[in-house]
Amino acid sequence: MRERLSYGGALLWEHDGSPVSLAAFSRPIAGASRVGPVYTPPAVRGRGYAAGVTHAASGAAHAAGAREVLLFTDLANPTSNGIYQRAGYVPVEDRVLLEAL
Numbered sequence: 301m302r303e304r305l306s307y308g309g310a311l312l313w314e315h316d317g318s319p320v321s322l323a324a325f326s327r328p329i330a331g332a333s334r335v336g337p338v339y340t341p342p343a344v345r346g347r348g349y350a351a352g353v354t355h356a357a358s359g360a361a362h363a364a365g366a367r368e369v370l371l372f373t374d375l376a377n378p379t380s381n382g383i384y385q386r387a388g389y390v391p392v393e394d395r396v397l398l399e400a401l
Contacts, residue, residue, distance in 0.1 A: 308364075309324055309360075313349050313353040321338075321340040323337070323350075323354050328366040333364065333370070335361060335371045338350055338353065351383045354371075354384065358371075371384055
């Protein structure tokens with residue numbers, strides 16, 4: 301987190317002086333930046349805070365020089381996927397990680 305703070309890559313969304321959501325983004329590498337993590341505490345979910353901070357982090361990544369902004373999400377979570385798609389993200393591929401036992 302210290303590294304992300306050094307270049308402004310972590311955004312904390314506040315409401316009435318209290319933190320309500322967080323989103324971070326990586327430094328652009330080869331023109332691409334990744335947004336994540338995005339987190340909103342359960343007690344304040346459903347109020348648009350995650351959408352706002354994700355939008356702000358995406359814009360900050362573009363302002364930092366990213367031509368492409370990526371975001372990995374769990375396809376089984378329709379709430380977060382709806383937020384990200386309304387913010388302009390489009391699904392590109394589905395991945396599965398398999399580990400040998």
